[in-house]
Amino acid sequence: xxxxxxxxxxxxxxxxxxxxxxxxxxxxxxxxxxxxxxxxxxxxxxxxxxxxxxxxxxxxxxxxxxxxxxxxxxxxxxxxxxxxxxxxxxxxxxxxxxxxxxxxxxxxxxxxxxxxxxxxxxxxxxxxxxxxxxxxxxxxxxxxxxxxxxxxxxxxxxxxxxxxxxxxxxxxxxxxxxxxxxxxxxxxxxxxxxxxxxxxxxxxxxxxxxxxxxxxxxxxxxxxxxxxxxxxxxxxxxxxxxxxxxxxxxxxxxxxxxxxxxxxxxxxxxxxxxxxxxxxxxxxxxxxxxxxxxxxxxxxxxxxxxxxxxxxxxxxxxxxxxxxxxxxxxxxxxxxxxxxxxxxxxxxxxxxxxxxxxxxxxxxxxxxxxxxxxxxxxxxxxxxxxxxxxxxxxxxxxxxxxxxxxxxxxxxxxxxxxxxxxxxxxxxxxxxxxxxxxxxxxxx
Numbered sequence: 085x086x087x088x089x090x091x092x093x094x095x096x097x098x099x100x101x102x103x104x105x106x107x108x109x110x111x112x113x114x115x116x117x118x119x120x121x122x123x124x125x126x127x128x129x130x131x132x133x134x135x136x137x138x139x140x141x142x143x144x145x146x147x148x149x150x151x152x153x154x155x156x157x158x159x160x161x162x163x164x165x166x167x168x169x170x171x172x173x174x175x176x177x178x179x180x181x182x183x184x185x186x187x188x189x190x191x192x193x194x195x196x197x198x199x200x201x202x203x204x205x206x207x208x209x210x211x212x213x214x215x216x217x218x219x220x221x222x223x224x225x226x227x228x229x230x231x232x233x234x235x236x237x238x239x240x241x242x243x244x245x246x247x248x249x250x251x252x253x254x255x256x257x258x259x260x261x262x263x264x265x266x267x268x269x270x271x272x273x274x275x276x277x278x279x280x281x282x283x284x285x286x287x288x289x290x291x292x293x294x295x296x297x298x299x300x301x302x303x304x305x306x307x308x309x310x311x312x313x314x315x316x317x318x319x320x321x322x323x324x325x326x327x328x329x330x331x332x333x334x335x336x337x338x339x340x341x342x343x344x345x346x347x348x349x350x351x352x353x354x355x356x357x358x359x360x361x362x363x364x365x366x367x368x369x370x371x372x373x374x375x376x377x378x379x380x381x382x383x384x385x386x387x388x389x390x391x392x393x394x395x396x397x398x399x400x401x402x403x404x405x406x407x408x409x410x411x412x413x414x415x416x417x418x419x420x421x422x423x424x425x426x427x428x429x430x431x432x433x434x435x436x437x438x439x440x441x442x443x444x445x446x447x448x449x450x451x452x453x454x455x456x457x458x459x460x461x462x463x464x465x466x467x468x469x470x471x472x473x474x475x476x477x478x479x480x481x482x483x484x485x486x487x488x489x490x491x492x493x494x495x496x497x498x499x500x501x502x503x504x505x506x507x508x509x510x511x512x513x514x515x516x517x518x519x520x521x522x523x524x525x526x527x528x
Contacts, residue, residue, distance in 0.1 A: 090116035091125040095143055096133025098285055098321065099256075100166060102236040103194055104131045107165070109226030110197050118228070122153060127161045127201065132168035134251055136423055140168055147182050154184040161204055163187035165194065170255035171427060175212045183210075190214035191256055195222045218242065218257035223266050233474065233504050234281040235274050239267050239305065243287035245324065247351075248362045248429040249391065249422065252287055259288070261296050268308050275314030280504065281472060282309070284320040290327035303335035310339035316506060317472060317489065318342045322349060326364040328373050330380065337381040343489045346377055349389035353408030354401035357394050360433070367408055374412045385415040385460075385490035392449055393422040393442030395433035402445050409452055415460045415490065417453045421446055454516050461492065461514040468524055469494065471509045473502045488519075496521040 090111040094104040107129050108118060116127055130146060133139040147164065154160050162185050169175050170190040179185055186204045189196060192215040203211050221241065229235055242257040243250075271282055284305070286292060292302040302320075309318055318341050325348055336342045348370075352358050355366050377384055390405065409417070421442045424431035469488045477485040477495045484502060485495045495518060496509050502523075513520035 088116050088126040089119040089124055090127040090129065091119055091122050093128070093130045093146060095131065095139050096135065096167065098236055098283070099238065099287070100131050100133055102238050102285055103166070103191075104129075105227050105229050105236070106194060106225050107131065107197060108228035110195075112228055113226045114198050114201065122150065125153075125160065127163070128153075129163045129165065129197070132164060132166035134166075134168040134171060134174075134255060134425075136425065138423070143168060144181075147178075147185065151182070151184045161186045161201060163189070163197070163200070165189045165191075165197075167191060167251070167255040169214060171251075175214050179210060179212065186210045188212045188214065192216075192218050195225055218260060221260055221262055223262070232278050233472075234283070235279045236285050237267060237270055237274070237282050238262070238285045239289060240286040240292050244291070245288060245364065246362060248360065248433075249394065249425065251425050251427055254427060256287065259291060259295060261292050261294070263296065264293075264300055264305055264308055267305065268312060271309050271312045271315060275312050278314075280315065280506070281317035281319065282315060284309070284318065286320075286322070288322065288324040288327065289320050290323045290329070290332060301329070301331070303329065303332040306332070306335045306342055307339055310341050315341055319345065319491075321347050323347060324364075325350065325370050325373055328377075330376060333377055333380045336384065343491065344381055344384035345387070345489070345491045346381075346384060347387045347389075348374070348377075350408065350412075351389060351391050352394060352397075352401070353405035354397070355404075357397055357401050357405075360396060361391075361394065361430070367404065371408065371411060383490070385492075386412065387416040387491070388412075388414050388418070390417055390419045390449060391422050392419060392446045393437040395422070395430055395437065396435040397422075397437060397445075402449075406449065406452055409449070409456065413456050413460065414453065415492075416457055417449075419446060419449055419453065458514070458516045461516065461519055464492070464511045464519060465514050466511065468508050468510050469521070471496070471507055471521070473498070473505050473507055475503050476500070492519050493517065494519045494521050496523055498523045 092104050092108055094100050132143045150162055169188050175188040187200045200211055240261040242259045243253045244259045246253050289302055293300040350370050353367050471486040471494050473484050473486040477483040483495045484498045494509055508524040509521035510524050511519050511521050
């Protein structure tokens with residue numbers, strides 16, 4: 085039998101990237117070999133995102149472009165999965181729009197891909213298989229990860245928060261935590277394979293363990309992973325402010341391998357808007373939690389997400405956001421224009437803001453945050469920081485790049501042989517987004 089090839093396309097977040105690693109593992113277990121070109125593929129899997137309609141539009145464009153390949157090779161199998169497919173009636177609508185698709189499956193039954201591929205090959209008929217309920221977590225699925233340095237490890241699935249702007253709880257289901265021993269076993273296998281850094285993934289890692297028997301929580305998990313020999317760095321994302329406990333902050337401060345970086349999305353600085361978003365906390369509470377991070381984990385970085393132009397946001401609400409940004413002094417912030425996401429309560433709210441107002445506020449917010457980020461980076465001038473070397477700099481092939489424990493990007497000259505090593509680097513220049521350093525003499 086001739087060798088067969090598969091190709092994956094991923095839209096969306098780190099959770100989707102991790103799911104695609106599992107999809108790739110299953111493809112290889114089925115006997116397929118990875119290939120970079122869709123032209124040479126016998127199986128194409130598109131893992132979709134629906135957080136923003138722009139992501140859906142890109143996906144639809146990509147799916148449409150595959151029709152010519154299907155026309156040329158009727159034996160080509162094209163599968164679409166992920167959050168976009170999980171929406172109500174989305175799979176049926178998508179198949180009508182793109183009848184050249186063979187398989188449509190959702191977020192809850194990723195593990196059934198081999199069975200679905202076999203069905204299409206045996207019958208020659210397309211199949212829709214989208215589970216409406218989550219089901220049990222399936223462990224020990226095969227995985228194909230790119231590289232041998234950093235790895236994502238999913239610790240839980242789903243979300244219980246129902247923020248009014250977000251589609252995730254509708255397409256990812258309720259929160260389900262993996263057992264601590266299964267997570268530690270996966271991290272141990274990664275360490276044995278030579279990985280140095282793991283990022284623990286969940287829609288809200290701070291609520292890890294609430295659905296498990298006993299008293300285990302995210303702080304306990306962090307410290308358990310911290311004990312795995314061979315792993316040098318532990319990161320995590322994303323943290324919900326409402327569930328950020330002192331115990332969890334102390335775990336970060338105490339764990340020698342746990343990176344001192346909290347990504348703590350605030351989304352808005354106005355209590356009125358936070359209530360409309362159903363975030364479950366006030367600005368005062370958030371400021372207290374940020375202060376507690378500074379107190380219990382000195383030197384830790386705090387980054388955040390901010391949405392500008394939420395329905396009904398007034399100038400005084402936006403001023404509260406600017407004020408909160410100034411008070412916390414985030415090391416970095418990911419800023420977004422609010423865009424309506426069909427299927428969410430916010431999309432039906434009155435007082436949708438104009439694009440002009442949203443863009444103006446975004447510009448003002450970014451100007452402020454850029455000033456703060458630059459000041460934060462300038463505090464590192466002259467200091468020696470630990471950098472995990474990831475490879476060549478994307479902007480200067482003569483330099484190496486990597487990240488500090490607090491997640492700043494550093495570029496510096498050095499031999500390519502340092503890739504995959506932890507090295508001391510002295511910071512000599514500081515920009516808004518990047519630090520420039522010099523390698524400090526050390527024993528490799």
